[in-house]
Amino acid sequence: HCGRELCCSTFLVDFAHVSIRMAKDQGLSLNPSKVSGRCGRLMCCLVYEHDLYRQMRRSLPKVGQTIETPEGPGRVTRIDVLKRQVTLYLPKEERSLVLEGEALDALLASEETPHASNPGKRKRNDVH
Structure with missing residues (x-):
């Protein structure tokens, strides 16, 4: 966790859809306690980094290939x-x-x- 206090209640006004797929794409543990913020929702920051991870991953082979x-x-x-x-x-x-x-x-x-x-x-x- 980044240490920020509840992004969803302190400064975010628009909430982008956050999915567990974003955590999976970023290679994070799918353990809810690892990808959830203090508010109990999936961490907002997963959205901000998702496009970059997807773009970078496209240039790499897949596991099993x-x-x-x-x-x-x-x-x-x-x-x-x-x-x-x-x-x-x-x-x-x-x-x-x-x-x-x-x-x-x-x-x-x-x-x-x-x-x-x-x-x-x-x-x-x-x-x-």
Whole structure:
């Protein structure tokens, strides 16, 4: 919690719709005590950060997606949106690999075609 006193009763006049989906999109715990303010409602601040998280998440692979790496295929096991960091599990190597920055950008740029492990998936930049 941010420590502010009841945003909904001290300075907010317009209340945007806040949903549990916003907490999920931001990778927060879905435990009500973690995402609810003192007033008992979902925290108002979830609305302010939601669009940024959605935009940033679009440029990252999804958990469970398989990505081809120089060490072989890797399955995405974790993403950290704010750090722009992706953790892959490399089954052939039996280890995890954390990618971020230029290494992540280069790998994602090379991901232009869907993989056999993700049949029916569209290319990242396809628009339909």
